[in-house]
Amino acid sequence: xxxxxxxxxxxxxxxxxxxxxxxxxxxxxxxxxxxxxxxFEMSQSTLSYHMNLLCKCGLVKARNKGKWTYYSxxxxxVKEIEQLLHNITSDTEDCICKGNNIDTCDAI
Amino acid sequence: xxxxxxxxxxxxxxxxxxxxxxxxxxxxxxxxxxxxxxxFEMSQSTLSYHMNLLCKCGLVKARNKGKWTYYSxxxxxVKEIEQLLHNITSDTEDCICKGNNIDTCDAI
DNA sequence: ACATTATATCGAAATTTTTGAATGCGAGGT
DNA sequence: ACCTCGCATTCAAAAATTTCGATATAATGT
Numbered sequence: 001x002x003x004x005x006x007x008x009x010x011x012x013x014x015x016x017x018x019x020x021x022x023x024x025x026x027x028x029x030x031x032x033x034x035x036x037x038x039x040f041e042m043s044q045s046t047l048s049y050h051m052n053l054l055c056k057c058g059l060v061k062a063r064n065k066g067k068w069t070y071y072s073x074x075x076x077x078v079k080e081i082e083q084l085l086h087n088i089t090s091d092t093e094d095c096i097c098k099g100n101n102i103d104t105c106d107a108i
Numbered sequence: 109x110x111x112x113x114x115x116x117x118x119x120x121x122x123x124x125x126x127x128x129x130x131x132x133x134x135x136x137x138x139x140x141x142x143x144x145x146x147x148f149e150m151s152q153s154t155l156s157y158h159m160n161l162l163c164k165c166g167l168v169k170a171r172n173k174g175k176w177t178y179y180s181x182x183x184x185x186v187k188e189i190e191q192l193l194h195n196i197t198s199d200t201e202d203c204i205c206k207g208n209n210i211d212t213c214d215a216i
Numbered sequence: 217a218c219a220t221t222a223t224a225t226c227g228a229a230a231t232t233t234t235t236g237a238a239t240g241c242g243a244g245g246t
Numbered sequence: 247a248c249c250t251c252g253c254a255t256t257c258a259a260a261a262a263t264t265t266c267g268a269t270a271t272a273a274t275g276t
Contacts, residue, residue, distance in 0.1 A: 012124070013123075015123045017113045027200070044266095049225095067221060067223075088128060089186045145252095153237080153254080157234075159253095
């Protein structure tokens with residue numbers, strides 16, 4: 001149950017095209033906020049808001065160095081969300097229908 | 109660019125624990141709405157709303173049979189979203205940073 | 217010390233999402 | 247014809263999200 005909540009939080013954060021693009025940009029490696037800001041038409045405070053969401057859900061890490069904040073993907077969480085997406089879209093052992101997490105399942 | 113928008117729509121739809129659970133339930137196969145409703149504490153209209161969202165983003169298909177509506181995962185879209193998630197989280201050729209979709213990328 | 221630069225935070229407005237009650241509607245059963 | 251069942255749609259209210267301007271903070275350069 002908690003898995004679903006945590007996962008949904010990450011999916012929700014990815015539920016915005018700009019944030020998806022930001023994550024994609026970070027797949028090449030670390031970037032500071034100003035680099036990311038250059039690529040978008042949004043205010044600095046708005047970007048900061050989006051980066052905060054990405055960090056809060058765990059998908060992105062922030063590293064401070066002097067005036068700059070460098071952002072990068074959190075490999076562990078990336079693995080976890082890929083795993084969850086795979087779990088919920090394939091007939092695995094720990095599926096809800098197998099009786100886990102939910103009482104019964106009178107499937108057809 | 110359109111890929112990000114379409115993908116974000118799917119992620120956004122998965123941005124709710126109940127909808128994640130519903131998708132998981134469907135990984136075992138087709139289920140009618142009433143079966144799904146049994147597992148949750150929500151009104152029938154609310155479930156209908158959620159199922160509509162899942163269908164609109166393409167992740168779920170609906171099939172009508174008599175009084176019932178059977179829902180199932182859309183395998184193609186599932187594949188697409190898994191692919192997208194993988195693309196944005198790994199250093200692939202078509203990454204934004206490689207110059208695609210966005211003008212330049214003066215990474216560090 | 218002062219100005220500048222990079223980023224975070226606050227506040228407020230606009231928009232979107234979520235929910236259930238009420239209602240509509242088509243399919244079967246009697 | 248009428249009733250019931252499964253589901254969709256409409257409506258309105260509540261809650262959450264998104265955005266930017268203004269302001270704060272902290273580091274760095276002169």
